[in-house]
Amino acid sequence: MRPPLAEAGSTASATEAIRAAITSGSFAPNQRLVEAELSEQFGTSRAAVRNALIELAAEGLVERIQNRGARVRAVPLAEAVEITEVRMVLEGLCAAKAAERATEEDRRTLEGIGERMRAAVSGGDPLTYSALNQELHGRILAISGQRTACAVLERLRAQQVHHQFRLAMQPGRTTVSLPQHLAVIEAVRSGDAAAAEAAMRAHLASVVAALPETAPPSDLMRGL
Incomplete structure (x- = not known):
């Protein structure tokens, strides 16, 4: 009822x-x-x-x-890694579709996000950079028009939010991820679907490699 x-x-x-x-x-x-x-x-x-x-x-x-x-719910490290691996596939697809569908206004928006990300890194402001990171990923998903993938990704990213925040606060992390994000932006802006997918997957592969840095000691002791 x-x-x-x-x-x-x-x-x-x-x-x-x-x-x-x-x-x-x-x-x-x-x-x-x-x-x-x-x-x-x-x-x-x-x-x-x-x-x-x-x-x-x-x-x-x-x-x-x-x-x-x-x-x-506390998402363990092993599950956070699995979520990111799924994101690699789906967000890679969305980046490719965004490259194919981006309008001139979309390209200007992405360029502006990239400029603000550069400013946040040079200004030593990881909180602003983290917010721009989410804005960039969200904007690419919106441009892609892949509603089914976007719905799945929204749920996956929500489960991973605490790992993402701790990773964003890791010293030096922004200088690693900035060029990766800029590569995604450039590929989407240039309309190169293959390059956009490859750049997004490379970025998220880097996240997978860095996730153990966010794990509490209890997870690491269990070998997760």
């Missing part, structure tokens, strides 16, 4: 709010998610929060434990 329309809308709002808190880092991995607290924080009913947590568990962002409630 479907929930009443008002309740469904409330659930959607609660889902969006909790998802945003997780993907922005406001809620940390393994943090308990208490229905009463979330209901008060987001100004919605406990039923809406409960339904939202069920939806987010299906997305892989929340872990529901019998008789212990829910918590933000």
Whole structure:
């Protein structure tokens, strides 16, 4: 039986709010998610929060434990590597499609993002660079027009957000990834689909290689 329309809308709002808190880092991995607290924080009913947590568990962002409630799911290193390997394939495809479909306005937008990324690196501002990194990847996905791939990638990237943030904060990481991102931008702007796919895959292969630097000691001790 479907929930009443008002309740469904409330659930959607609660889902969006909790998802945003997780993907922005406001809620940390393994943090308990208490229905009463979330209901008060987001100004919605406990039923809406409960339904939202069920939806987010299906997305892989929340872990529901019998008789212990829910918590933000901590994605282990091995899974983060697998996610990035899947991203290599899908984002490579999207980069190729973006190169084929980019308009002159799209090319100018990508060039502007690249210029701001350069400025962030030269200014020693990894937080701004990290935000621009997300903006660049999102813009390429939008240009590609690959709606199915974009929907899958949105879920995968959300599960990986904490690993991505820790990697972005690694000393020297921005100087490694900047030329990779600029290569992707140049290939898309030039309309070279093969080069765009290769550049995106090379960038994400670099992320796979660097991910162990983000792992907590417990993961490394387990050989994950």
